[in-house]
Amino acid sequence: MRILVTGGAGYIGATAVAMLLEAGYDVTVLDDLSTGHSDVIPTEAKFVKGSLLSNQDLDEALTGCDAVMHFAAKSLVGESVEKPDLYAEVNVGGSKALFSKMKAHGIKKIVLSSTAATYGEPKRVPISENDEPAPKNPYGATKLEIDRMVATSGFSAISLRYFNVAGALQSANGWLAERHNPETHLIPNILKATNDAPVKIFGTDWPTEDGTCIRDYIHVVDLIEAHIKALETLPEAKHEIINLGSGDGYSVRQVIAAAEKAVGHKIPAIESERRAGDPAILIADITKAKSYLNWQPNRGIDQMVLDTWNSIK
Numbered sequence: 001m002r003i004l005v006t007g008g009a010g011y012i013g014a015t016a017v018a019m020l021l022e023a024g025y026d027v028t029v030l031d032d033l034s035t036g037h038s039d040v041i042p043t044e045a046k047f048v049k050g051s052l053l054s055n056q057d058l059d060e061a062l063t064g065c066d067a068v069m070h071f072a073a074k075s076l077v078g079e080s081v082e083k084p085d086l087y088a089e090v091n092v093g094g095s096k097a098l099f100s101k102m103k104a105h106g107i108k109k110i111v112l113s114s115t116a117a118t119y120g121e122p123k124r125v126p127i128s129e130n131d132e133p134a135p136k137n138p139y140g141a142t143k144l145e146i147d148r149m150v151a152t153s154g155f156s157a158i159s160l161r162y163f164n165v166a167g168a169l170q171s172a173n174g175w176l177a178e179r180h181n182p183e184t185h186l187i188p189n190i191l192k193a194t195n196d197a198p199v200k201i202f203g204t205d206w207p208t209e210d211g212t213c214i215r216d217y218i219h220v221v222d223l224i225e226a227h228i229k230a231l232e233t234l235p236e237a238k239h240e241i242i243n244l245g246s247g248d249g250y251s252v253r254q255v256i257a258a259a260e261k262a263v264g265h266k267i268p269a270i271e272s273e274r275r276a277g278d279p280a281i282l283i284a285d286i287t288k289a290k291s292y293l294n295w296q297p298n299r300g301i302d303q304m305v306l307d308t309w310n311s312i313k
């Protein structure tokens, strides 16, 4: 069975490529390398350097495929506020083109990346798939639009709504880890902090035990295990939305403490003002992921930090 992995040169997509190959699938990667890196694509995968926005590239990539894992997207919240049209074009327009070409190629199976950003400010935690989505930025809005498009597509489809993905995979070709530029994610930024460029703690007066924001982190390997289970349990001509997190929350200070344990020294950090639009606590309700996918996360925050550290040190 051949899987098209869109965005397979990116952080999460590359991990999916490695784990799909390991599980015995054939893989084609479609990636325009706008934020991805060609050196993570294994030689066993067929690589189409191209865009979701090109019908020709989509035709070439979809040829011979049986199912799609769709990771390719623009995914920076701040950038989406500055460039909402780009996010609409790539995320919504690119997904629409992909779905249309899948139909032309007779491919009906898809697992796709959604995000906790579709929920916006939660009315309760943990957040369930039944909670009303109310995205607070163009990134979350475009991802919600994709979920709505796929829901009416007639495909056998699962949207996986990730919370904060972290950690790294040591593959046959070396570490697969976050190499975003700019890096907006907490764990790599903590591990790269120096006295000259300390990590910023945005707000220490949140209504949480230690005053810093709480987020739900999921190891990228647990995340991709769930994708493979989703691929293998796709509902017939139906769309499901499933949260993926660990179901636990860690404060910024707790993540820094885990990082200090991994690196063996104090992490330079400075306290700064709250960021506008940050909710105090985001934790996933993962009851549906556990029951529907027969899956559970196995790697905790210490492992996420340690693997990230080993990938960059």
Ligand SMILES: NC(=O)c1ccc[n+]([C@@H]2O[C@H](COP(=O)([O-])OP(=O)(O)OC[C@H]3O[C@@H](n4cnc5c(N)ncnc54)[C@H](O)[C@@H]3O)[C@@H](O)[C@H]2O)c1
Pocket (backbone or CB within 6 Å): 006, 007, 008, 009, 010, 011, 012, 013, 030, 031, 032, 033, 034, 035, 036, 037, 050, 051, 052, 053, 070, 071, 072, 073, 074, 075, 090, 094, 113, 114, 115, 116, 161, 162, 163, 164, 165, 166, 180
């Ligand atoms: N990293 C997280 O914590 C997180 C959380 C929730 C959801 N997500 C979603 O997971 C997916 C992957 O995220 P990531 O962190 O690996 O990001 P990433 O930027 O590392 O990977 C995205 C990949 O898509 C490619 N791409 C972008 N536009 C393209 C286009 N038009 N055509 C072809 N390829 C294109 C990029 O070159 C890149 O390789 C995204 O859809 C993102 O919204 C990520």
